[in-house]
Amino acid sequence: MPKLWEDSIEAHRRAVRDAAVEAAAALVAQQGLASITMSQIAKRAGIGRATLYKYFPDIESVLTAWHEDHIAEHLRRLTDVADHTDPAGRLRAVLRDFASITHQRHDGDLSALLHRGEHVTRAHQRLHAFIQDLVADAAAGGTVRDDVPAGELATYCLHALTAAGAMTSADAVGRLVEVTLTGLRPAPTGPE
Amino acid sequence: MPKLWEDSIEAHRRAVRDAAVEAAAALVAQQGLASITMSQIAKRAGIGRATLYKYFPDIESVLTAWHEDHIAEHLRRLTDVADHTDPAGRLRAVLRDFASITHQRHDGDLSALLHRGEHVTRAHQRLHAFIQDLVADAAAGGTVRDDVPAGELATYCLHALTAAGAMTSADAVGRLVEVTLTGLRPAPTGPE
Structure with a gap:
């Protein structure tokens, strides 16, 4: 794979990861730690649940x-x-x-x-x-x-x-x- | 109840409690925290299981x-x-x-x-x-x-x-x- 392509994939991965993490942080701030679900995180991050599970188990x-x-x-x-x-x-x-x-x-x-x-x-x-x-x-x-x-x-x-x-x-x-x-x-x- | 009788009951209670606690401590020292059971504690303390449960849930x-x-x-x-x-x-x-x-x-x-x-x-x-x-x-x-x-x-x-x-x-x-x-x-x- 050309280097540029790799860089671009890496940047994309990072962006998805960060979106999920920020979504989780926002949800914790809103509703506390106990009641968060993976579906809520995916929805708030604007990604599919299946995608989220590729990043985080x-x-x-x-x-x-x-x-x-x-x-x-x-x-x-x-x-x-x-x-x-x-x-x-x-x-x-x-x-x-x-x-x-x-x-x-x-x-x-x-x-x-x-x-x-x-x-x-x-x-x-x-x-x-x-x-x-x-x-x-x-x-x-x-x-x-x-x-x-x-x-x-x-x-x-x-x-x-x-x-x-x-x-x-x-x-x-x-x-x-x-x-x-x-x-x-x-x-x-x-x-x- | 006469005071002496109360004192004696209290002393007995304390002795049973201490025996259970010491038994638990000895078991932890011997086999670690994870595998201890209430039966083991009762046996080691020399009391019945039912008695132990009266003292500790x-x-x-x-x-x-x-x-x-x-x-x-x-x-x-x-x-x-x-x-x-x-x-x-x-x-x-x-x-x-x-x-x-x-x-x-x-x-x-x-x-x-x-x-x-x-x-x-x-x-x-x-x-x-x-x-x-x-x-x-x-x-x-x-x-x-x-x-x-x-x-x-x-x-x-x-x-x-x-x-x-x-x-x-x-x-x-x-x-x-x-x-x-x-x-x-x-x-x-x-x-x-």
């Missing part, structure tokens, strides 16, 4: 694809934030953004359903590696302690910041980020 | 009771630890112990099954209130920052320390506790 797989898109979008957003400043500012910006995403999540049902999925584990590993690099850079710059491995500090950050989901205001989330960052500070080196 | 309720005992035991242990030292030392001792309990937990299956139970929510609220009091005492003593509400700091501690479950050594858990405690330190008050 069941509702859970559509929702998983949606969740994957979500996570990919968040990782992209965090990576964008990281492109701008010095190591310490970068780390702070990314942790702020991660806390804010965690705070705003209203996908409790969906998370409970999909949280143990492999795609979530993979995304979490990428996020952890990303934060670990930022922490290591900041430690090399002297603004973060270097007596604790960067991987452990990244694990600490991600767990501490999930507390953002329990915070009742944006101000409280801001304070949480500052407290968490304080934990990363170099240990006092004794009296000067 | 199903296996999940036995396991929930076991989980409750576990949590109550942990809270008791943490409260004991808290009885010994000054406010800052008390907070450190309790957080160390909580991290160590989190690190040692091997009840992944059980947690997944029971985690959303009401008894876990209640236990979590008691734990949070307990840590919040310790934080408030330490803040009054000047060793913990007082510009962030003690309740928020307690939420931060509990989330940060769940990272202990992801740590691969006791040393790493110790470092996590120190990093978390560093986050509680009073904010620098500017150049002196």
Whole structure:
């Protein structure tokens, strides 16, 4: 097959997939998670039921694809934030953004359903590696302690910041980020 | 009914309940969570099946009771630890112990099954209130920052320390506790 043709098929596939995923997301927003059917998704996406089943075997797989898109979008957003400043500012910006995403999540049902999925584990590993690099850079710059491995500090950050989901205001989330960052500070080196 | 008689019935009930719970725990340790039956629990506890059903309607309720005992035991242990030292030392001792309990937990299956139970929510609220009091005492003593509400700091501690479950050594858990405690330190008050 000519390359152009392949590209065009791929683009078509992607468009159908995205339409199905967006339809599912819209239906969840409208009527909650429990009552969605494959027929509704197909109808709303403007495709046949048989076509939908060629892309997704069941509702859970559509929702998983949606969740994957979500996570990919968040990782992209965090990576964008990281492109701008010095190591310490970068780390702070990314942790702020991660806390804010965690705070705003209203996908409790969906998370409970999909949280143990492999795609979530993979995304979490990428996020952890990303934060670990930022922490290591900041430690090399002297603004973060270097007596604790960067991987452990990244694990600490991600767990501490999930507390953002329990915070009742944006101000409280801001304070949480500052407290968490304080934990990363170099240990006092004794009296000067 | 005379008081003595009531006490004796209550003690008997407690003994039967405990025997069932211990039997269930032993069976889980032996053969995992999936294959346990009510008959096995009754047999191991030395009681009739009909008696067991008077105490527990199903296996999940036995396991929930076991989980409750576990949590109550942990809270008791943490409260004991808290009885010994000054406010800052008390907070450190309790957080160390909580991290160590989190690190040692091997009840992944059980947690997944029971985690959303009401008894876990209640236990979590008691734990949070307990840590919040310790934080408030330490803040009054000047060793913990007082510009962030003690309740928020307690939420931060509990989330940060769940990272202990992801740590691969006791040393790493110790470092996590120190990093978390560093986050509680009073904010620098500017150049002196």
